[in-house]
Each structure stands twice: as C-alpha cells, then as structure tokens.
Amino acid sequence: MTTENTNTKDIRNLSFDDINNFVISNKLKKFRAKQIYSWLWKKKVSSFDEMTDLSNDLRALLKKEFRFDVIKPAFDQKSKDGTIKTAFRLLDNEIVEGVLIPSKERTTACLSSQVGCSLSCKFCATAMLKYKRNLTASEIFDQASYISKLSKEHHDRDLSSYVLMGMGEPLFNYNNVIEFINLLTAPDLGGVSPKRITISTAGVVKKIRQLGDDNIKTNLAISLHTANNEKRSKLMSINRSNPIEDLIKAIVYFHKKTQTRVTFEYLLLNKFNDSIKDAEELAIFCKNFPCKINLIEYNHFDKSNFKQSDKYNAIKFLDFIKSKNIIVNLRRNKGSDISAACGQLANIKS
Numbered sequence: 001m002t003t004e005n006t007n008t009k010d011i012r013n014l015s016f017d018d019i020n021n022f023v024i025s026n027k028l029k030k031f032r033a034k035q036i037y038s039w040l041w042k043k044k045v046s047s048f049d050e051m052t053d054l055s056n057d058l059r060a061l062l063k064k065e066f067r068f069d070v071i072k073p074a075f076d077q078k079s080k081d082g083t084i085k086t087a088f089r090l091l092d093n094e095i096v097e098g099v100l101i102p103s104k105e106r107t108t109a110c111l112s113s114q115v116g117c118s119l120s121c122k123f124c125a126t127a128m129l130k131y132k133r134n135l136t137a138s139e140i141f142d143q144a145s146y147i148s149k150l151s152k153e154h155h156d157r158d159l160s161s162y163v164l165m166g167m168g169e170p171l172f173n174y175n176n177v178i179e180f181i182n183l184l185t186a187p188d189l190g191g192v193s194p195k196r197i198t199i200s201t202a203g204v205v206k207k208i209r210q211l212g213d214d215n216i217k218t219n220l221a222i223s224l225h226t227a228n229n230e231k232r233s234k235l236m237s238i239n240r241s242n243p244i245e246d247l248i249k250a251i252v253y254f255h256k257k258t259q260t261r262v263t264f265e266y267l268l269l270n271k272f273n274d275s276i277k278d279a280e281e282l283a284i285f286c287k288n289f290p291c292k293i294n295l296i297e298y299n300h301f302d303k304s305n306f307k308q309s310d311k312y313n314a315i316k317f318l319d320f321i322k323s324k325n326i327i328v329n330l331r332r333n334k335g336s337d338i339s340a341a342c343g344q345l346a347n348i349k350s
C-alpha cells in the first residue's frame, strides 16, 4: 500500500465531479480534471510522481491534499492447472483473495467484493470468515489490475472476463460494485464491455430488481444450487428471507428490464441435490425465463458436510436437463489444490 499522506483523503475515493470541483476551486485549467482522472483509472498509476504531464507544483498540491492508496498483493499461490490465487493485503491489514482462472483460450479474474461474508451458505468456506466490511471500488479495481498483469505475464493475453464471485456477496456492496463496473466499462477509461463482467449473487431479491431499474448490462449469475425451497433454506440462509417465489419474480423483472439471460450456478452435492427429482424441479424452475445452467463439481473442504456427486449421477443429471432443451454445461472446478475453486476462498495464510 502506498500512502503519501496519512492525514488526507484517498484521491481514488473521489468521483470525477469531486476532482473537477478540486480543479475549479484551485483555479487550475479545466482539462486537468480529465488528465488526473485518466492517470488514476486508465493508466492505472500508483503514485502522483507517475503523473508525468502534470507540473511539479500541481503534483505537490495533490500530494498535500490527498493520499494515494493502492492495495498490493501479499503473495500468490499457483495451482498445477495454472490457476493463480492472490492474497491482497488491505490498508487496515485485512486480507482478501482474487483468482486468475485460465482455460485454453480465455483468462478470467474472480474478484472479492467484501472482507468475509455475512451470509452462511453451508457449502462455502468463506462463510466461516466473519464479515468485516465492504471493499471500496478502488480495492476491487486493484485486484482486477493485478490479475490482469498476471494474465499478460503468464498467458500473454488480456483478461477475457471478470466475475464478482470471490469473497462476499456483491449485491450487499451494491454502490461500490457498480462504481467499480463503471470504472472498468467507461469508454474513455477501461473500455471493457459489460458483457465481459458477471455479478454473482446468492439471490438478494431487492438488489436484483435494482440492477434492472439501473439498467445494469453486465451478466448476472445466481447461486441457486437447488430449486426446492425447503432444501435451499437448509443450504443458504438467504433463502429464508428471499425465497424461490420472490427470486423468480425478481429475475423475471430483471430480464424484462435488461433483456439479459441469467445464469444459474448449481453445485452438484452428493445425495443432497443430484437426483432426477432435483433435476425435474430445476427444469420446472427454468421455465420462468430464458436462462443457462452451470453444473459445477463440488470441492470438499475441511468442516464441510457435503461431498462431490459421483460421476454417474452428475452425467444423468446433465442429460436430463439437456433433454428439456435447457442450455447446460458441466464444469470442473479449477484451482482446488490451492483452495482457489468456487466456494473455497478462505484458507488465507499470511
């Protein structure tokens, strides 16, 4: 973390309008606001000294008025399948994890949105960590920037996609997540298409509706894992206050507003949600909207009561869903040997 002045505000917590107001109140040339903003979010520098087309006087003024906080990686762990998990140390000494997931033609950054998580999904290792706080937009942005560098270094290509699927529930940190997305997608800054970004939620009904109202054009993934209310309430505490009937209505609303096809994540858990009856319930649920299913192999971790479905049941489940003409993939989880796979982000060693 670079901290140039501990008594002042972090410049990266300022909006463009805030920087513009600073420029006006200091009687600087109008174009300076755009220049400073571009150094921060397009050229992604980590100190005022790197803003080389600003005069020394202006850089000195910025240093006097603002801090410049950038989160740095604490350490990386590399899986035998090429997945790299990075632990980032935050200014308050908390740690969050981000993951680079490579495949043949793509690289994906999986990003955290909170320190810990307030939800208690039974299959998830992050749930064991106490919720501490939301990440700021710049803390999410710094994870993405670092993982993007890893993608270049190890695979010689830019990131293909970004998923907010790491630690935390992104929709409980709505404003900062949307601010991060705006920084990444603004045509004069990151220029990333919203269709390369996925917000993954446990199913916060009110906020799914808000995504529709705000016309957020990213992809939306819902951690569903069962279409049966009783089972889902056992698995995911959020289902007690946001049951499946309400989730369906919110997704219909989101789809109507954004025309975006929603993806459902479905971890196949041995003898819990992997029978043909479970597949039938899922197929009926899917009739409500255009959607896609990702069936995911589960990675067991210590303290988890769940096990991976056996191959035979997984294939039977997949074939049943396919027979209902629903788009479905069966995914192998990556990075399980370094606890970087879906639902495993918690074994932080500092």
Ligand code: SF4
Binding pocket: 117, 118, 119, 120, 121, 124, 125, 126, 127, 166, 167, 168, 169, 202, 223, 343
């Ligand atoms: S699955 Fe997501 S929402 Fe659920 S406990 Fe884990 S991090 Fe939180």
